[in-house]
Amino acid sequence: MDNQSLIDIVSASSKKSFIYHLHYRNKFSKQKFNTIKKAYKFYIKNQSKIDKNMQLRKDFINTFEHTLFLFICDSDKNDFFEIKPYLSIEEKTNIYFDIREMTDTLLSLS
DSSP states (O other), X not given: OOXXXXXXXXOXXXXXXXXXXXXXXXXXXXXXXXXXXHHHHHHHHHHHHHOTTOHHHHXXXXXXXXXXXXXXXXXXXXXXXXXXXXXXXXXXXXXXHHHHHHHHXXXXXX
């Protein structure tokens, strides 16, 4: 993975990103979520070399926060936002725990 691929996966402004796909297309792609987890692992290994201003770290955390917000919108019967394909509560809970673990690590980096 190179820096541009990492940015494309994490940046909300990239049409290739996980969060762009979820927010604008209402689609949760397990493949894209797995890709963001791989990007996270790459970032953790290489963050001191590639992210001097911590923008990517902020992008990861913003992506995770917005994903959880969209899960709430999806669950709200009065909201028109609907994630496809349908994610069960168990799937959302597992994703939440993945996000929580990654966020904890990102916040503890110096």
